[in-house]
Ligand code: NAD
């Protein structure tokens with residue numbers, strides 16, 4: 001038995017207001033006047049001086065605002081990389097992603113593709129990246145995905161929705177400033193927060209579970225229960241705890257895997273463009289067979305926060321579209337193996353997945 005030797009984020013700072021240290025954290029990593037820092041910032045912060053005034057631009061540094069209506073695409077990554085190469089005479093000193101999972105994944109992918117030849121679609125999978133990325137920094141402004149800590153960046157390509165999973169993907173530096181999440185709208189707070197909750201349930205109930213994953217998963221689950229079920233947390237406590245729950249949830253799946261909800265949610269994302277957080281919620285709501293306890297508590301959380309999930313999103317789909325979603329879901333073999341076991345192919349049928357999708 002060989003155990004996997006995982007990389008982790010090398011440096012992390014945590015604290016309300018720690019975003020003010022951005023400039024001093026970046027300064028020692030500047031490679032020269034012609035090697036800019038490039039800041040990818042969620043375009044929800046356009047015109048938000050409270051945040052952008054703390055990004056100090058020197059020499060050729062640049063802010064690029066990123067729309068987050070859609071999840072990252074391989075073509076979008078290739079275009080961003082090409083633009084950077086055409087605009088600057090040298091490779092950037094670093095890429096800084098400030099936003100949710102969408103912007104952080106874009107930052108990771110661009111940092112990787114600046115040093116690896118070809119198109120990003122060719123690197124979707126496990127351990128296909130050969131060259132280290134350039135210095136990259138993640139600053140979450142919404143909590144739950146664990147993208148700040150993971151060794152993947154999830155991209156939709158021409159053929160699949162799949163991450164670039166590699167030892168070079170994790171950030172070199174993460175800044176965890178829970179205050180940055182203060183203006184997240186309530187529904188989005190719930191959907192992205194539930195991504196973390198689902199990571200915990202899928203990790204803790206999977207066959208890949210080991211003590212490493214379990215210790216992180218249990219802590220994250222406990223934090224989620226406090227945040228989403230208890231009444232006595234202050235807003236600040238709740239923000240702080242969700243940021244750490246996201247981190248621990250991400251650490252938990254780093255050494256295990258996600259499961260049925262993520263597999264089916266990827267199908268919805270690929271075919272219909274349903275975003276990760278809300279997609280997980282739509283799917284998870286129907287998974288009592290696989291995760292009875294987790295789904296019961298999820299329904300409690302949903303009721304407590306008056307969350308209405310969209311219904312009937314698969315109502316008008318054609319047979320071939322269901323087949324596409326089922327193909328995408330089933331192609332994620334490690335997720336099924338974790339959820340069901342090595343013999344999953346003898347247990348999970350296309351018919352069963354079809355019936356699940358038809359309920360959504
Ligand atoms: P997101 O990044 O798409 O952001 C969701 C919404 O919240 C956007 O409209 C954004 O503008 C808004 N928002 C973010 N911060 C805000 C703030 N402080 N104030 C107001 N609005 C704010 O959503 P997400 O759920 O964080 O990320 C989803 C993405 O993450 C998907 O693309 C998914 O594939 C990816 N993901 C990656 C990993 C990984 O390990 N790499 C894990 C899970 C999910």
Ligand code: ZN
Pocket residue numbers: 145195199262276
């Ligand atoms: Zn997830």
